[in-house]
Amino acid sequence: MLFRGQDTSESLFPEDSSMRTQVAILGAGPAGLLLSQLLSLHRIESIVLEKKSRSYVESRIRAGVLEHGTAQLLCDAGVGERMKKEGLRHEGINLGFSGQLHRVNLSELTQGKAVTVYGQHEVLKDLIAARLRDGGQILFEVDAVSVDALLTKEPCVRFRYQGENLELRSDWLAGCDGFHGVCRPSIPPEALKVFEKTYPFGWLGILAEAAPSWDELIYAYHQDGFALFSMRSPTVTRLYLQCDPDEDLSKWPDERIWENLERRLSFVGPKKVRRGKVLQKGVTSMRSFVVEPMRHGRLFLAGDAAHIVPPTGAKGMNLAVGDVWFLARALDFFYSQGRTDLLESYSENCLRRVWKTQRFSWWMTTMMHRFERHDEFEHRRQLAELDYVTGSVAASTALAENYVGLPWAG
Ligand code: FAD
């Protein structure tokens, strides 16, 4: 048996290869690690199991924009120190179209709120360091993971770790293992309803060693397709181009990428995209996906395991954070007061916010991308929508309040 605070220099496993904890968490992404951190603040014990290595998790480039409430929660959870120093507070974003940039003043439209540009992998580094410093248990590179006994009072995870077959029993199981994890597929299909939409395009993303030319993000609508100008730090730029969903990266030498970025991100004024060494390249497909409910017996799904949004609204990681905020609170009420009502309403509470965020991500995606290259009606409609969104206080306020993040509850 394992106990919180146990000296981690001892073997983690007892003779019989079975362990027990209060909450077993699958996946050391933002959902799993933040849940573990929040639970520890409530003195609830958890063990995190992760398929990949620590170095892989800490270097995988993914999200970069933290909602106002996400940044606040990281601070409240005691993992916001580096983010406060190194993260970039952005009080506005820009929509680019017809060669012009239009700034949406997020802070002015949302009573002072803002977003923070800080890489997801940096958030994960901070969370891993905090968990390990406080004696939290994260087992990296687990293999052959399966979950069982979900409808009993003691769900079970079986896995291989350092060559041994092990079993982890717990009161509750948190499925934070992403879209391709094992938790969601372990729920009988008849117990879940799936909602899905795929888009006829993807994003080709690069990370470049170049100082950002602009201070804030630019979402650009262009005849040739969408482009996004973003950043990670004062010396690293993150850029994306709309491409085919199954785009062959070998057809995109650096020169072709830069030419397309320069064309799609060309606006009135002296600034243009600054080129630099390409550090990373990849293609992301785009989909909207939700399963209902987000719970099966003692298994709770959180984050990408339960829902995916197209990245246009920068919402995926933020939704994962919102889910585990609900889950940590519900588990705290259970252990501290014996209350099960928040566990019962977990799925419903999360889904209310998930669907609003799905709507926003779908809306941003349809407004910013070229669907049919030759559909001139659609092109004019999109330009009119962009003109309206940037010209009307009511419409830009709706964009701003969604972009900085809707409240978690209510
Ligand atoms: P994940 O981060 O996928 O973590 C799941 C973890 O579980 C992984 O570490 C995985 O290795 C592990 N795992 C899988 N299977 C198992 C198993 N069987 N056993 C144990 N562990 C397992 N979101 C934003 O909010 N803002 C953005 O700006 C943004 N930009 C994005 C840009 C790109 C290019 C992409 C691809 C995504 C972006 N996202 C963004 C989305 C965001 O990265 C995800 O929504 C977020 O990572 C979800 O977190 P998660 O913890 O639910 O899942």
Ligand code: PHB
């Ligand atoms: C990013 O910086 O990776 C990023 C920013 C905004 C988005 C998506 C991704 O909407």
